[in-house]
Structure formats: structure tokens, C-alpha cells
Amino acid sequence: MDSKYYVTWEEYLAEHPELEGKPQQAIAPKIEKYEDAMFTFIMDLLL
């Protein structure tokens, strides 16, 4: 999805160099979970 309001993990990581060396395998699912939760919430407002 091409949108400034939806960010993939790769895009997020590129914008957050402070995560270098951090446990990304634990961070990625959490960041993605809330990105998707916001997407679902927004779309539910139109369904």
C-alpha cells in the first residue's frame, strides 16, 4: 500500500536508526501489530 499513513517495518526501520543493534525480531512484530491495528480501525469507520 503506497501511503504516508501506513509504514512497513522496513520503512520504519529506515527512519529509526536508533534501532540498530536492538532485538529487531522482537520489535518488528509489535510495531507492525499497531500499524495494522490503526489500519483496521480506520477502515472499520467506513464499513
Next chain:
Amino acid sequence: MTDAAARTNERNQIFRDLFSGKTPKRVPISNPATQDFAIQHAGLDLAECQWDLTKLEPVYDKFCQDFYTDTYPGGSIRIPSHYQILGSTPIVMSSSGFMQHPDVVGMLAEEYDQFIASPYDCIVETILPRLYTGFNGEPGKVAMTLAKAMRAQSDDLAYLGAIRAKMNAKYGFATMIGALTEAPFDFMADFLRSFKGISGDVRRYPDKVAAACEAVLPLMIKKGTLPNPSMLGYTFIPLHMAPYLRDKDFATLYWPTFKKLVETLASMGQNVQLFVEQDWMRYLDYLYELPENTIMRFEYGDAKVIKEKLGQKHIISGLYPVTLLQTGTKQQCVDKAKELLDILAPGGRYWWQADKSIIHLEASGPVVENLKAVLDYVHENGTY
């Protein structure tokens, strides 16, 4: 293993068989009455119960005790708290406590190009601020309103989920999960262009309508994707606009992206349940083309023709007229259930559901007794 756990296992197997095209042990049943009905059946205030969810557990307990069903009954996606916080205009509570969806225009005709360029950006920047007052104003205030609304919805869904888990544990319902999405054309009509708006667009800007449906298709696929396709469940897609289109407009504007949506979800291993609203009899040949074992819950139509044309490939459901529960005698209601069972059950691929959900309950009317009689009849006579 408890009796309830054994019933869950039995019911889960029935649905696994149904969804994979095998003839199950018996015809599975879903009670068509909604949470609104359940609250009225318990004699409580509709508006109050939807705001104070702590009142709902005894409501559901009575509902589950009184009516036979294989799946958890009721449920609601229209919980009022977050709509109120966001200043909703497309979903509002009526004076009688029912959540209603007035015809709204979230996107203007001149905004098609903006939508086609980036549907999600257009939704966030233009459509939601037009439909929800909470998306307007100072950025900090908008952010806080959005945070409150999301928290409210999350709390409410968690509370309803806990009630559901308790009822499943007590009554042994099938443990199914669901996702919700729409056909791209219906999404463009429903909250964005309105019934009247999209009807004019089909004639004035058919190319833009087609391009908008293509543009929003990835969002509809993402919205309809289950957390894990191997779980028992389905993506629910209510179908709205096709019966109001000319055949050629259906073929060029509605069908292509709708078909891609269903095919994509099915290719991920997901079951898809269509709520085939209004009368689709002129489109049965199209529906046949969808992936095998697509679940099709029909509102209207000729059950014999539907079974003959689609019943060897797809799972048929619906068609039982809930209005009969209000106007008919108990015998007439049971006779209708028998008629549909005789036509649709042979060979499997039949799931008993009604033609629409039951929302309103007239306390002095015959619906409760008639509904009980029909559900019990199908349960006792739907064995293969």
C-alpha cells in the same frame, strides 16, 4: 473433556467438513437474531446496554439458553462509544437505541483522481474529516480524540470477546473467527459516494469508477485477511449494489475487482462468506465462477434454481424469510424450514441461516416462539 468442549469439537468438525465440500454429520445452524434482539428479549434498554456492556453477559446467557445455534449468536460491530467520541455522521444511534447508517457522501465526484492516486491518504485526509467531526480541528486535539476512540473500541471489543469466550465455554459453540471487507464497488458506494452518487458516476465517469475500484482493491484484500488462514473461520463480504446495476455496468465495473478480491482471499486458504443481498438471480452464472466452496448466503431468489446452478460447487445458505416469523403460524414457519431443507440439504453444502438478521423484536408478537420452533426443527431434522 467437558460436555461443552465435546460439543465444540463436534461443531468445529461439522464446519470443517462443510467448508471443505464434504457432507457434514448434519446441517449446521446459525441463529439469525442479533445482539439488539437479545437485549430486547431480555427486556432491557437497548441504548443503555450498548453503552454499559457489563449488562450484556446475562443477556447473552439467556439468548444462548433460549435459542438453538451452532455458532455464537449476536455480536456487534456497531458499538456506540467510539462513534460518539469521533463525532460520527455515517453511524449514529437512533432515539430508540438502534445503530443506523444514513446515506452519506464522504467523497465528492471531483475527488476521484485524488482517491485513485492514493486511496488511504484520501481516506485519512479528506473522507474521514468530512464524515467524522473528531477528525477536524487542531492536530493535538484530533490526535487525542483518535486515541480515545481507539481505546474505547479496543476496551469494548475485549469485553465482548470475554463474554463470547464464556458463552463458548458454557454452550460449546463452534470456535470460528471472522474478518470483514467489502467488494471494491460497494466500498466506493457505501460511505464514499452514496447510493445516489455512485449511480450517477456509473453513467458520467465509468472510467474513474473502474480505476477507483482497482486502486482500493489492495486495501479491501488487506482488510479481509484473517490473522491465520488455517484457523476455522471466514471473511464476510456483504454485497450491496449489484442488483441495482445494469448488466453491462455489473460486468465492467462491479465484477472484475470483486472476483479478484474473492480469488485472492481464497488463494490464501481462507473461506469467504458472501451475504448476497437483494436478488442476484440474473448473476448466478457469474457467482458460479468464484472459487469452489465459496459460502453464499442469499437474501432472495429461487432456492431450486440456486441449488441446481451453484449447489454442486458452492455452499448455499440464507433464503429463509425472517418476515414469516412475524406473520406466519408456527406450523407455517416449520413448513418453510422443511421446504428449504428438502431442496438445499441433499448432497451437503448447506448452512442454515436466514435471509437477513433479526434486529427488532415486538415483545407481544410470535417471533420468539416461531424462531425457537424453526431452529429446533432444523437441528432435529437436518441429520445426514
